[in-house]
Amino acid sequence: MEKMNEKIQNIAKELLENKEVNLIIGFTKGSNPLRMRSVFITDPKDVSKLSFNSHCVQDLAVFLKKPEVKKFGKIGIVVKGCDEKAVNTLIQEYQLSRDNIKIIGLECHGVIKQNLADKGENSLNQSTVYDKCLSCEVHTPALYDYLVESDEQAFEINDNSIKPYAKIEELDLMTAEERNGFWQNEFEKCIKCYACRQVCPLCYCTRCIVEKNTPQWIETNIEETGNAQWNMIRAYHLSGRCIGCGECERACPVNIPLMLINEKMARDTFEKFGYKSGIDINAKPVFGTFDINDFNDFIK
Ligand code: SF4
Ligand code: SF4
Ligand code: SF4
Structure with missing residues (x-):
């Protein structure tokens, strides 16, 4: 994920330096290598904290509704395709202005179920990802200002007996x-x-x-x-x-x-x-x- 992380960091740095946004919401390494958490960055010097991998399960769009975040005005957010749909819905429902958000969309092949990650699972495949990833229609987000392609290969769906939400x-x-x-x-x-x-x-x-x-x-x-x-x-x-x-x-x-x-x-x-x-x-x-x-x- 090194190339991917470098691209996310460069985009965030440029946005903050050019004052196109006042805050970047993204993912960073958590308490152990298989736990990722949210991070809020206002200083371009801190963009090296930004990181992404198949353990980034959270939907960061949840923060866009918070007054503590809204006060920053122009915001940049790192999103997977499913999370980006929440950004779109907030715009549709007049909770967010398109002019105030820069969307750093990530190509995503899936995220690993947290209960498996907690036991050390680190491989992305049909039986380790959430059901939503098996029926995903937005591996590339529907809307973005910047698109960061994945460094990972998409996994093969080779067991047709596994059905999402069966x-x-x-x-x-x-x-x-x-x-x-x-x-x-x-x-x-x-x-x-x-x-x-x-x-x-x-x-x-x-x-x-x-x-x-x-x-x-x-x-x-x-x-x-x-x-x-x-x-x-x-x-x-x-x-x-x-x-x-x-x-x-x-x-x-x-x-x-x-x-x-x-x-x-x-x-x-x-x-x-x-x-x-x-x-x-x-x-x-x-x-x-x-x-x-x-x-x-x-x-x-
Ligand atoms: S127990 Fe589960 S369903 Fe009930 S309020 Fe808490 S999160 Fe929601
Ligand atoms: S799955 Fe739907 S109801 Fe549940 S947190 Fe996401 S948007 Fe909300
Ligand atoms: S594969 Fe699709 S549903 Fe799964 S986390 Fe990525 S964008 Fe979301």
């Missing part, structure tokens, strides 16, 4: 009661820590519905109905918007398979409305616009 098809074949049982079991584990919300680049409401108590929309204690309400409301608030970065599922301390919900919503949105989130900054958000031809058979 559980979705299994759930679709269940009866409504069985499916409800599956999700009740999962939601029962929820401890309402809201890590899924905090890590999501697209959960940016200044006051989340879960914190409103007049009226109280969602029970705040940990109990069956409130847990299901919380997870379902969050899924609906993200449908047609979630860009599938997988950060909510990665952050969940009790391992609720949140990506099954996100991916199912994304598949349904595409099937019913022909819309994929985060691809086109000029597209109107699918659930923020009315079209007389919209699918409406569900209205009885």
